[in-house]
Amino acid sequence: MKHIPDIRALLRHMNKASDFMRWLRVEGNSLVAAAERLGGRKWATRASAIVEAAKAGNDLAARCGELHALTDAVRKDLVRLLQVDDEDCLTADPSPASRRSRL
Numbered sequence: 746m747k748h749i750p751d752i753r754a755l756l757r758h759m760n761k762a763s764d765f766m767r768w769l770r771v772e773g774n775s776l777v778a779a780a781e782r783l784g785g786r787k788w789a790t791r792a793s794a795i796v797e798a799a800k801a802g803n804d805l806a807a808r809c810g811e812l813h814a815l816t817d818a819v820r821k822d823l824v825r826l827l828q829v830d831d832e833d834c835l836t837a838d839p840s841p842a843s844r845r846s847r848l
Contacts, residue, residue, distance in 0.1 A: 769799035783822040791815055
């Protein structure tokens with residue numbers, strides 16, 4: 746049996762990929778800064794390679810593994826940071842100024 750792809754789904758995925766490439770070209774520095782803050786220099790280097798590939802117009806399929814690893818690392822660190830923040834909220838001053846000082 747042949748698989749017949751849904752053209753609408755294919756177009757949605759292509760549009761998402763195009764939007765992501767556009768975002769990387771314009772806002773890629775945000776990705777690099779977040780990667781460095783959450784994962785250190787190693788992750789910033791990986792993020793920078795991805796951004797440079799996007800800016801050069803290269804296909805990011807070759808960097809799919811790095812993108813997934815970077816996503817996982819950022820997600821894990823963000824969850825860890827949110828858990829620590831929640832624990833702090835139980836015992837600390839809940840004022841906005843106090844929260845900003847802990848970040």
